[in-house]
Amino acid sequence: MIAAVLGLAGWARAGTATNITGLYYSGIDNSGGLLSGGSTDPHWNVTYASTNGGSSQSTSNQGAAYVVSSAFIDGAWTQNTSSAQWITAPGATNGSGTANVGGGFLPGNGNTGSNKGIFVYTLALTVTGNGSGNITNSISISLTISADDQYRIYVNPSGNGTTIPTGTAAATATNAWNNSTSVTLQNGTNGTNGNAIFKIGTNYLTIVVDNTNSVNGSSSNNTLNPSGLLVYQVGSAALIDGKPIPEVGAWLPIIGAVGLYGAFAWRRRRTGAAVSI
DSSP: OOEEEOOOOSOSSEEEEEEEEOOOOTTBOTTSOBOOTTOEEEEEEEEEEEOSSSSSOOGGGOEEEEEOOGGGOOTTSOOOBTTBOOEEOTTOBOSSSOBSSSOOEEOOSSSSSTTOOEEEEEEEEEEEEEESSEEOSOEEEEEEEEEESEEEEEESOTTTTSSOOOSOOSEEESSOTTOOOEEEEEOOSTTSSOSOOOBSEEEEEEEEEEOOTTOSSOOSOOOOEEOEEEEEOOSOOEEETTEEOTTHHHHOOOTTTTTOOOOOOOOOOOOTTSOOO
């Protein structure tokens, strides 16, 4: 997962981190085993979805994320690794109208207007340690995110993923369906720089995925097209004060994941129900 360095001073309440639990790649069970296509992910949830162009949420697309079946992995996507798989929002179809069987087709042709597709994926993790409040010592977590079509990542945003986060994202990427660049989160040194603030207790890693079909803004095209999220490891794992966390094997199956992402296929346009991603 990501690399986040936390170091805030001068807060009325502050804590010192000693361990992190609850960090999981997408598409795995509690032991790090790969889930079957069409099953629900026990760790990642779609906490907000909007596809109707209005202010109301698309509740049918919210809940535990589903694992995309290998039969429906888009040819342009980063391939699943040996320890991570693509996930998608509830209500995704297999292209023929059947929902929640491992398909990855969702509404989306822009991030505004009547045909937008915005899906917020959230992972709850726990930082334990001494004291309370914002962390004052250093934490580092690394991860790589592929998403169709673009993503923004936040740590502990307002609403913890139940609304579309506002403010500056910790990291962003467009046309990210075959992204393989590791992300680094930092809450800075003595609170003077960085892109994330962690705290003692439950923390929320929130990723906004816009299913834009390569369209910026809005589009009149309302055809379903593939969308999803892949969270996997390609760099250094998780560190506290520069040292591996005490129970690394319990929270994230890093061994075997480094560098094991498949070759990328060229993004291709599709017609009918399978339009380009």
